[in-house]
Amino acid sequence: MVPAALRWRSVVGSLVAAGRRRLSTVFALSSGHGRCGVAVIRVTGPASADALRALTGGRSLPAARRAVVRRLFSPCDGALLDRALLLWLPGPASFTGEDCCELHTHGGPAVVAAVLRALAAVPGLQPAKPGEFTRRAFHAGKLDVTQVEGLADLLAAETEQQRRQAVRQAEGHLRRQYGRWRAALLRCLATAEAFIDFGEEELIEEDAMAETVAAADRLADDMQRHLADGRRGERLRSGVQVTIAGAPNAGKSSLLNSLVQREAAIVSEAPGTTRDLLDATLDVAGFPVVLTDTAGLRDASDAVEREGVRRARGSAAAADLVLLVAEAPRVLSWLDGPGGAPTADVFVSEQLSALGLSAGTESPTPETQLVLNKVDLVTEAEAERLGDWCRSGSGRAALVSCLTGHGVPALVEVLGDSLGRLCADAAAPAPALTRQRHRLHVAGAERHVRQFIAQVAAGGDLALAAEQLRLAARQIGELTGHVGAEEILDVIFSDFCIGK
Ligand SMILES: Nc1nc2c(ncn2[C@@H]2O[C@H](COP(=O)(O)OP(=O)(O)OP(=O)(O)O)[C@@H](O)[C@H]2O)c(=O)[nH]1
Ligand SMILES: [K+]
């Protein structure tokens, strides 16, 4: 006769096992597709151990987190598939928190296909959906939403600075910052709640509310600073828009070709060659750039060219940085013309307004770098004069010849410095927000915190004011994907000594 307690335990055990079985086990090729040296196939879920045993001819599991080399066989007919490096990664100390295993097989497409077929034949296993490993890691609490986003960015990173920003986000830099804010909000809320419940019975020190308002104020200021980053983090993540603009034949298309080092755009001596916008991506000093060539700006008579000019103006107006190209010989004659020799800044703003790109309308003037092209057509002394003149302005001199390549490396250096200003510093102690989604939630949270402060200052109903803190916390919770009402209660009872 089995004792009742033991019987009960075995019933519970089989229920738990049944519950676990209901969770699917999934597998996928995690390394790149196509022929390669080694392919990594990952399995996650409760049947991972079964999968390992099924493919190794029933041998016992290797020691946890120790790489072993074993032959893989088809579970259907026992045919030898490959010899592979295996890792048994039992949960919860795994990426997904579940039992996992990795099979590092030879990378030939047929080997990978055969091993995937073999895994599909193991009962309970099915192919993973896109992002399913990360989704499971999130549900296991291993990652928050910002880390999941960071991982996605890391996989998509094309330049060094993008990689640096993404890896920090994936490591939890934003999560920790937002977590601190949320904890501070919940502390404020806990005080407010305690005040509502016990304030009249004076269970709380008098100045607790004043301290709470001060803390809320500091928090709102932190959020405001985080938001006032000029979109630098978002720009680093998605690429800096740099538009090449200028008069017809200034050498805009030639400059694009020089910078991307291939004949991406058509160059010809006919003014009005470029009509459509032409984009090329570029890595400058580790920063991602979308470089756009545009039609020469003039009052075109041709309808197609007019549309090109309209698009060029639109692109320049929306750009993070405009490379304003002018012909060096023309600038020289302009300097020697009537009206003396105004500074480079005056020249740039005159050009911008002549090209229809000046401020004053809805959008502010974009940051502009003057590029004087065709320096091969002026004398050395004239080039020196132009260089001095450029330096007299607020910008840096960029004298180039797209024909000879002279000055292009120096221009790239100047460009790198501008990009450093336009993009977030991936090594800065305070992480930058990297998506519009972050901006919306942080802005929402700041708004609610300020409303809380204003309502308390106006002597309004504290219960209504406290609701603003709850809404702010919800915004941050949505940001990180961890919204939960019970937490507020936990904080009240753990962090505060009410009832003393
Ligand atoms: N001498 C000299 N000629 C250049 C230089 N850069 C470009 N050119 C010539 O200038 C002419 C116009 O060059 P493009 O690059 O087509 O000029 P663009 O500004 O794109 O012209 P549009 O698209 O028509 O507005 C071509 O004949 C080029 O070969 C340079 O540095 N020196
Ligand atoms: K041209």
Ligand SMILES: [Mg+2]
């Ligand atoms: Mg062109």
